[in-house]
Amino acid sequence: MSHQLKIRTKEISSFSENSSETYILLVQKGAELNKTGQGIWNRTDYNFTKLAKSENFTGEKGQLINLLAPSKLKAHRILVFGIGSKADKQEIDYKNIGGIIAKTISQFQDNSISIIFEDESEKQIAQLGAGLHLRLYSFDKYKTKKPENGSNKKPNKINYTFLVNSKTAVNKALKDEMAVVEGTLIARDLVNEPSNMLGPVEFSKVCLKLSDLGMDVKVLDEKDLKKLGMGAFLAVGQGSSRPSKMVVMSWLGGKKNDAPIVIIGKGVVFDSGGISIKPASSMQDMKGDMGGAAAVVGLMNTIALRKSKANIIGIVGLCENMPDGDAYRPGDIIKSMSGQTIEVINTDAEGRLVLADVLWYAQDKFKPKFMVNLATLTGAIMVGLGTEYAGLFSNDDALANDLLEAGQISGEKLWRMPLDKAYDKMIDSQFADMKNTGGRYGGAITAAQFLQRFVNDVPWAHLDIAGTGFGVKKSNINQSWAPGFGVALLDSFLRKNFEK
Ligand code: BES
Ligand code: MN
Ligand code: ZN
Numbered sequence: 001m002s003h004q005l006k007i008r009t010k011e012i013s014s015f016s017e018n019s020s021e022t023y024i025l026l027v028q029k030g031a032e033l034n035k036t037g038q039g040i041w042n043r044t045d046y047n048f049t050k051l052a053k054s055e056n057f058t059g060e061k062g063q064l065i066n067l068l069a070p071s072k073l074k075a076h077r078i079l080v081f082g083i084g085s086k087a088d089k090q091e092i093d094y095k096n097i098g099g100i101i102a103k104t105i106s107q108f109q110d111n112s113i114s115i116i117f118e119d120e121s122e123k124q125i126a127q128l129g130a131g132l133h134l135r136l137y138s139f140d141k142y143k144t145k146k147p148e149n150g151s152n153k154k155p156n157k158i159n160y161t162f163l164v165n166s167k168t169a170v171n172k173a174l175k176d177e178m179a180v181v182e183g184t185l186i187a188r189d190l191v192n193e194p195s196n197m198l199g200p201v202e203f204s205k206v207c208l209k210l211s212d213l214g215m216d217v218k219v220l221d222e223k224d225l226k227k228l229g230m231g232a233f234l235a236v237g238q239g240s241s242r243p244s245k246m247v248v249m250s251w252l253g254g255k256k257n258d259a260p261i262v263i264i265g266k267g268v269v270f271d272s273g274g275i276s277i278k279p280a281s282s283m284q285d286m287k288g289d290m291g292g293a294a295a296v297v298g299l300m301n302t303i304a305l306r307k308s309k310a311n312i313i314g315i316v317g318l319c320e321n322m323p324d325g326d327a328y329r330p331g332d333i334i335k336s337m338s339g340q341t342i343e344v345i346n347t348d349a350e351g352r353l354v355l356a357d358v359l360w361y362a363q364d365k366f367k368p369k370f371m372v373n374l375a376t377l378t379g380a381i382m383v384g385l386g387t388e389y390a391g392l393f394s395n396d397d398a399l400a401n402d403l404l405e406a407g408q409i410s411g412e413k414l415w416r417m418p419l420d421k422a423y424d425k426m427i428d429s430q431f432a433d434m435k436n437t438g439g440r441y442g443g444a445i446t447a448a449q450f451l452q453r454f455v456n457d458v459p460w461a462h463l464d465i466a467g468t469g470f471g472v473k474k475s476n477i478n479q480s481w482a483p484g485f486g487v488a489l490l491d492s493f494l495r496k497n498f499e500k
Contacts, residue, residue: 003136004157005102007129009170012116012163015040020161021076021110024101028119029059029085038116038163040078044070048080060084064104076110086119091492092411094124098131099476105158106136114161125164126173132160133181134477139192176306180491183302184484190294191470191482195270195287199242200318203267203290207247207297207316213304216250225357232336233357236350237319239274239327244319246358249300253308260311261498262368263300263490264358266351266375267293267318274321274347275329288482289351291469292374293318295486302491310498315362317354321347333432337361338454341432349436351377352447356454363458370399370459373451374486375466380443381417382467389415390485391464393448399459406493412485414463417445424449 010018015038025037033049034041041048046067057063061084068077083097105113117125140146164170190198190206204219211217222243225234230246237244252260271289272278278286293316300314328334332344334353338360342353355373362371381391392407392414394400400416407414423445429435434453438446448462468485472478 003133003138005132005136005160006157007132007160007162007174009162009164009167009174011165011167012038014038015043015116017043017073017075018114018161019074020112020114022105022108022113023073023075023078024113024115025078025080026083026097026115026117026120027059027080028083029061031059036118038118040116043072044078045072046070057082077108079104089124090409090411091123091127091488092409094120094127095131095134095411096476098128099135101128102132102135103476111158112161113158114163116163117165122164122166122169122173125162125170126177129160129162129174130177130181131477133178134184135479137185137188137478137480139189139480139482179302179305180488182305183298183491184487186301187291187294187298187484187487188480188482190297191288191291191484192480193287195320198290199269199320200237200245200267201242203269203293203316203318204245204247207249210249210297210300210304213301215300215304216252218248220246220248228357228361229335229337230357230361231334232342232353233317233319235328235332235334235344236268236274236321236353239324240320240322242269242320244317247316247318249297249314251300251303251308251312253303254311258311259369260313260366261494262313262315262362262366262371263296264355264362264371264373265293265296265314265316266290266354266373266377267316268351268354269318269320271321271348271350272323274350275323275327276347277323278348285471288470289376290318291376291465291482291485292463294482295374295465295484295490298484298487299490302487303494308494308499310494312494313362313366313368315358317358319354321350323347336454340434340453343429343432343435345435345437349447351375352436352450355451359451359454359460360456363456368458370396370461371455372403372461372463372490374463376469377462377464378444378447378466380447381464384417384444385415385467387467387472389413390468391444392416392461393419393445393451393464394461395419395452395455395457396459396461399461402497403461403463403489403493406489406496409496410488410492412468412489414489417448419445419448419452424452
């Protein structure tokens with residue numbers, strides 16, 4: 001991890017001072033103020049109820065009081081955060097509180113911090129811990145001049161002590177949540193990494209490292225893909241000097257005969273557009289066109305760390321879309337693994353070609369319970385949904401609803417979009433079974449219709465993360481270009497529905 005932060009837990013039944021420089025209290029709206037803090041107020045000269053009144057502090061979300069040099073305590077300060085009402089707080093809310101705390105603390109010099117938890121569940125405490133980490137992540141490995149450690153700069157190393165009711169319960173929850181943090185940060189790192197450093201081969205090596213965690217990892221090279229008949233996938237990488245790879249990561253933590261869940265990611269390490277080359281402006285962003293694959297690797301890492309009791313297979317299609325003498329061209333007709341032929345209208349609609357073969361392979365080989373794919377697939381989904389929601393397309397209502405719910409809980413939100421025969425017709429081709437673009441309108445939908453022609457009626461969901469995978473607004477829990485979208489969402493989805 002790029003930042004240094006340690007969390008340890010300690011049981012608390014009533015306040016006793018440790019060596020912390022800062023004590024943090026979380027105060028809900030409407031709480032009886034003098035009774036908060038496990039008796040900390042008796043150890044100072046503060047009358048918190050009175051003090052809060054003069055500061056207009058009610059526990060409303062976002063309120064903050066910084067009480068300096070509390071008498072009788074050695075600590076530098078007591079920070080009181082208002083966290084709003086207790087009712088229906090989602091996972092994302094405690095992550096956000098953690099993010100806000102991390103930011104606030106970085107303004108001070110203190111680096112030993114205690115947080116007093118009174119009313120929070122172990123899960124919420126763990127989410128807060130996750131938020132601290134997610135906030136502090138930064139991608140600065142290519143900066144040769146590090147920011148100076150002067151005043152107002154965050155200290156190098158911050159030690160948090162979580163004062164909690166039950167250490168064992170919180171430690172277990174923290175372990176699970178840290179697995180999600182680690183997965184998310186892996187995904188961020190991969191998306192932030194420039195394409196000269198991360199080609200299909202380098203990416204596949206990152207996948208191979210998962211075998212250290214007990215994952216079965218298989219890398220298929222171009223010869224293997226050719227044998228499988230993956231003419232659509234292979235066409236995309238034809239113009240690149242770097243060979244395409246497909247990686248299959250299997251975690252079989254469930255029952256032997258339980259059909260696996262397959263999660264698939266688009267891994268175009270750089271998308272120049274190919275012969276239908278993209279305009280220069282923002283082309284650098286296309287180093288992030290492997291955001292779907294990054295989320296899959298991050299997620300597989302997470303489920304291995306928490307030793308998931310489900311059968312989950314992650315597959316990534318890795319290639320680079322470049323123009324050169326060997327590149328595929330508009331007008332070409334290519335044959336997919338399914339046998340269906342595709343007329344290439346635009347070599348920049350390459351993601352669907354990669355996924356067509358990977359989806360077909362996945363349903364054919366693994367007979368999955370269902371498949372979910374993540375892909376930075378279309379600019380059109382960004383036009384529709386901006387950078388707040390990812391597009392969800394599915395042939396299965398139950399699957400779609402579970403994913404929508406996980407989106408609300410995790411804060412990685414989804415919005416369902418339609419699939420319909422009328423859109424499907426728009427990709428019929430005059431020369432082949434289909435063409436790879438559907439014209440000017442409904443571009444995110446015609447892309448999804450294209451994918452649906454390769455899922456063979458297996459329950460399936462497609463997440464178009466073009467708007468949410470990179471270049472998003474900074475948030476309480478993410479200050480980086482790449483947020484690692486998809487890891488927390490799918491982890492939450494899997495844990496809630498398939499791991500109980
Ligand atoms: N990777 C892009 C989609 C994309 C665009 C992701 C912007 C993130 C930000 C995809 O391969 C692509 O180029 N799609 C084309 C499809 C078109 C040619 C039918 C698009 O959206 O313009
Ligand atoms: Mn493209
Ligand atoms: Zn692309």
